[in-house]
Amino acid sequence: MNGYASMILRINLTNKTITKEPYPDRAARDFLGGRGLGIYTLWTEVPRGANPLGPENKLIASTGPLSGLLVPGAGKMDWTCKSPLTGGYASASLGGMLSAELKYAGYDSVIFEGASDEPVYLFVDDDQVELLDASDLWGKGCITTEKMLKDRLGEEFQIAAIGPGGENGVKYACIHHDWGRQAGRGGVGTVMGAKKLKAVAVRGTKGIPVADVKAFHQQSRKMFKACKDSELWEAFQRYGTTIITSWCDEVGALPTRNFETGTFEAGPNLYGEVMRQKIVVTDKGCSACPSPCGKYSHSKKHNIWLEGPEYETIGMLGSNCGLSDIEDVARANFLCDELGIDTISAGGCIAFATECFLKGILTTEDTDGLELGWDKPEAIYALIEKIARREGVGAVLAEGVKHAARVWGQGSEEFAIHVKGMEMSAYDVHQATGMLLAYQTCDVGAHHNRAWAITYDLEVGREAVTPEKVARVIFLQHARPFFDLAGGCRFQWIELAIDVTEYAPMLQTITGIDRSWDDLLKLSERVWNLTRMYWVREVPGFGRQWDYPPPRFYKHPATSGPTQGQFTPWEDVQKLLDMYYEQRGWDANGIPTEEKLEELGLSNLVKGF
Amino acid sequence: MSPISITVVGLLKNYTQNQESLALDAAGKNISQVLAELGIPSVLVAVPLINGRQESKDYVLQDGDIVKLIPLVGGG
Numbered sequence: 001m002n003g004y005a006s007m008i009l010r011i012n013l014t015n016k017t018i019t020k021e022p023y024p025d026r027a028a029r030d031f032l033g034g035r036g037l038g039i040y041t042l043w044t045e046v047p048r049g050a051n052p053l054g055p056e057n058k059l060i061a062s063t064g065p066l067s068g069l070l071v072p073g074a075g076k077m078d079w080t081c082k083s084p085l086t087g088g089y090a091s092a093s094l095g096g097m098l099s100a101e102l103k104y105a106g107y108d109s110v111i112f113e114g115a116s117d118e119p120v121y122l123f124v125d126d127d128q129v130e131l132l133d134a135s136d137l138w139g140k141g142c143i144t145t146e147k148m149l150k151d152r153l154g155e156e157f158q159i160a161a162i163g164p165g166g167e168n169g170v171k172y173a174c175i176h177h178d179w180g181r182q183a184g185r186g187g188v189g190t191v192m193g194a195k196k197l198k199a200v201a202v203r204g205t206k207g208i209p210v211a212d213v214k215a216f217h218q219q220s221r222k223m224f225k226a227c228k229d230s231e232l233w234e235a236f237q238r239y240g241t242t243i244i245t246s247w248c249d250e251v252g253a254l255p256t257r258n259f260e261t262g263t264f265e266a267g268p269n270l271y272g273e274v275m276r277q278k279i280v281v282t283d284k285g286c287s288a289c290p291s292p293c294g295k296y297s298h299s300k301k302h303n304i305w306l307e308g309p310e311y312e313t314i315g316m317l318g319s320n321c322g323l324s325d326i327e328d329v330a331r332a333n334f335l336c337d338e339l340g341i342d343t344i345s346a347g348g349c350i351a352f353a354t355e356c357f358l359k360g361i362l363t364t365e366d367t368d369g370l371e372l373g374w375d376k377p378e379a380i381y382a383l384i385e386k387i388a389r390r391e392g393v394g395a396v397l398a399e400g401v402k403h404a405a406r407v408w409g410q411g412s413e414e415f416a417i418h419v420k421g422m423e424m425s426a427y428d429v430h431q432a433t434g435m436l437l438a439y440q441t442c443d444v445g446a447h448h449n450r451a452w453a454i455t456y457d458l459e460v461g462r463e464a465v466t467p468e469k470v471a472r473v474i475f476l477q478h479a480r481p482f483f484d485l486a487g488g489c490r491f492q493w494i495e496l497a498i499d500v501t502e503y504a505p506m507l508q509t510i511t512g513i514d515r516s517w518d519d520l521l522k523l524s525e526r527v528w529n530l531t532r533m534y535w536v537r538e539v540p541g542f543g544r545q546w547d548y549p550p551p552r553f554y555k556h557p558a559t560s561g562p563t564q565g566q567f568t569p570w571e572d573v574q575k576l577l578d579m580y581y582e583q584r585g586w587d588a589n590g591i592p593t594e595e596k597l598e599e600l601g602l603s604n605l606v607k608g609f
Numbered sequence: 610m611s612p613i614s615i616t617v618v619g620l621l622k623n624y625t626q627n628q629e630s631l632a633l634d635a636a637g638k639n640i641s642q643v644l645a646e647l648g649i650p651s652v653l654v655a656v657p658l659i660n661g662r663q664e665s666k667d668y669v670l671q672d673g674d675i676v677k678l679i680p681l682v683g684g685g
Contacts, residue, residue: 231616231618231619231677231679232618232619232679232682234658234661234677235656235658235663235677235679238661238663239656239663243655243656243663243679244655244681246656246663246665247652247654247655247656247681250651250652250666251652268665271663271665272663273662273663273664455681455682458650458652458653458681459620459653459681494682495682496682497619497682
């Protein structure tokens with residue numbers, strides 16, 4: 001197949017068998033690749049009710065047809081599994097160089113199944129594929145592991161690794177790559193750890209077949225030129241995602257002190273220009289990126305080098321924990337990266353514990369003597385270590401805020417900030433109904449990357465509850481995750497504002513298959529509905545109540561800033577869901593109807609589960 | 610005092626009759642005041658770029674400043 005290596009590696013970690021299989025035609029046709037192949041494999045191969053940490057769960061690492069090619073931003077890949085954090089669908093996007101390298105080695109995807117008794121790592125050097133002993137790497141940090149493997153194998157090998165967080169079963173452990181890129185959310189690193197798979201090392205030297213090379217080059221030049229000509233390039237290049245920190249603070253969207261409000265009095269210390277001047281050393285991008293958003297930094301205060309912090313980490317480990325110095329945020333970021341835990345969930349868990357402590361729900365007896373509070377960097381570093389090693393209070397927080405609220409009770413459920421068990425990422429939504437709905441209905445839990453609707457909220461009225469706003473969220477939920485199917489990055493579209501429909505002719509020159517942009521959106525909708533059905537299949541009683549937001553946003557007003565005194569009334573939460581389900585063709589309980597599944601060609605696949 | 614050059618990007622041009630380049634006698638005024646004069650909602654401006662650097666909307670413009678107003682696009 002043009003655009004694909006057309007080969008999948010299947011690694012059985014129980015019996016150590018390695019097989020090479022042709023890419024399933026149906027998956028390429030109906031699900032494209034990336035997270036599409038991920039959910040297709042999860043649905044068809046992982047038994048219903050599988051233990052996320054058991055050998056029956058699978059970890060599916062998938063590139064897409066753009067990966068490895070000269071397409072702006074074509075440096076992403078997806079990691080899918082059943083989530084140990086939520087019990088539902090997990091899919092995490094990873095940037096860097098691994099997706100291209102894997103394609104060059106001749107594989108579109110790797111399916112990890114079973115579980116090893118002893119630590120191993122996967123070695124791939126074109127056709128040579130082996131599972132090798134990783135006992136000397138086990139216990140090491142992510143960045144340390146990457147360096148050790150690069151020293152051992154050679155700089156040209158691309159490495160993905162887990163750290164102590166994944167080894168110790170922290171439910172939001174991530175997979176690290178390229179000195180600071182992560183497949184961060186939902187516990188993909190936890191599943192890797194449960195399989196005793198420490199790392200993946202890949203080198204590839206092959207090419208990727210393209211249907212029409214001449215047309216491909218023309219379209220590639222056109223799209224790269226559009227990126228470089230963008231009026232937005234200069235600013236985005238300088239700041240990356242931190243471009244929005246000041247704006248979020250200004251409009252009341254910067255999560256502050258466990259989302260009690262959206263404006264942080266010390267926010268200016270964390271803004272993009274301050275970070276650029278204080279710690280950024282250089283820009284760092286992924287394969288085929290014309291606008292590197294990564295900011296490689298050095299904190300003199302802590303003597304650390306790291307990629308970041310990017311905006312989500314600044315929001316969650318910074319303002320949401322009350323940290324007022326970008327270098328302290330960098331230190332917390334570095335610890336999470338090295339220990340292999342998701343900075344977003346870690347920030348949510350630490351802020352939750354801090355609020356519990358300040359409300360007297362926890363005491364120093366519960367926190368192993370730690371005095372928790374806002375802007376206490378040493379306590380935050382200590383909590384990160386405890387979480388990663390599951391020590392004391394860290395063992396509770398390692399399970400996520402939903403679990404911690406159940407354990408600690410005393411009304412803490414009111415300020416446990418999650419949806420479906422996943423900690424919310426870094427946008428305060430007391431008064432931003434589109435973004436609130438995006439969080440409620442995101443198919444992995446409270447994550448922003450499927451639909452970043454907050455700009456639309458500000459454009460059309462943040463409190464508006466209208467069919468148009470709901471339609472915008474649904475459009476975004478198809479358009480943005482398309483990139484996770486294709487193996488690309490959405491930033492060239494959403495940050496540089498290049499014409500997103502150009503990806504349709506781009507794909508056509510690669511695959512030779514004529515698909516319009518609308519066809520690709522429809523394909524993405526098919527994937528969205530299958531991921532929804534996965535929740536229905538795996539979570540007993542799944543339905544509308546799983547789409548409810550944390551009470552903080554519909555009962556407790558924001559305490560300061562432009563949204564002070566505001567929250568989204570419960571009736572509006574319900575109205576948003578009613579409109580959303582109706583527009584999606586789902587029933588009032590949020591379950592896709594038979595008609596919708598038939599329309600999307602999913603009926604046979606999901607029949608009879 | 611010479612007029613200050615202001616470049617308006619993307620959807621913000623909806624508020625300037627589609628004009629991309631403006632020249633305003635804005636020295637001594639801050640960015641928020643300039644946005645108010647132009648009728649551009651502050652919340653739609655993600656980044657006021659002054660001489661290539663992100664500044665706050667309290668920044669007071671000086672003679673010779675080059676201003677670029679960057680809108681929100683997609684984020685996250």
